[in-house]
Amino acid sequence: MDTTSELVERHVRASELQLRRIDELIAQARSAAPAAPAVEPLLAEIEANRARLARELESLRREAPHDAAVGHGAGLQSALEAAGLQFERMLGSVLQAPRR
Numbered sequence: 001m002d003t004t005s006e007l008v009e010r011h012v013r014a015s016e017l018q019l020r021r022i023d024e025l026i027a028q029a030r031s032a033a034p035a036a037p038a039v040e041p042l043l044a045e046i047e048a049n050r051a052r053l054a055r056e057l058e059s060l061r062r063e064a065p066h067d068a069a070v071g072h073g074a075g076l077q078s079a080l081e082a083a084g085l086q087f088e089r090m091l092g093s094v095l096q097a098p099r100r
Contacts, residue, residue, distance in 0.1 A: 008060065011073025015057050018080035022050050025087050046087055053080055
C-alpha cells in the first residue's frame with residue numbers, strides 16, 4: 001500500500017500534467033480561433049479557473065502529507081480532469097464552427 005506522502009505526490013504529478021494540458025489547449029484555441037470574439041470570454045474564464053486550481057495545487061504541495069491532503073489531492077485532480085475535458089469539448093466546437 002502506498003504511503004500518504006506517495007499518494008499526495010501522485011495526485012500532485014497528475015494535476016501538474018492536467019495543468020500543462022490545459023495550457024496547451026488554451027494556446028491551441030488562441031491560435032485556431034483568433035477572430036472568434038465569443039471565444040475570448042470563455043478563455044478568460046478558463047484561465048481564471050486554471051489559476052485558481054494552480055493555487056490549490058501549490059497549497060497542496062506545501063501541506064504536510066496526511067489523509068486530508070490525499071482527499072484534497074484527489075479532488076483537485078478530478079477538478080482538473082473535468083476542466084480539461086470541458087475545455088476540449090469547447091475547443092472542438094470552436095474549431096468545427098463554420099468560419100464567416
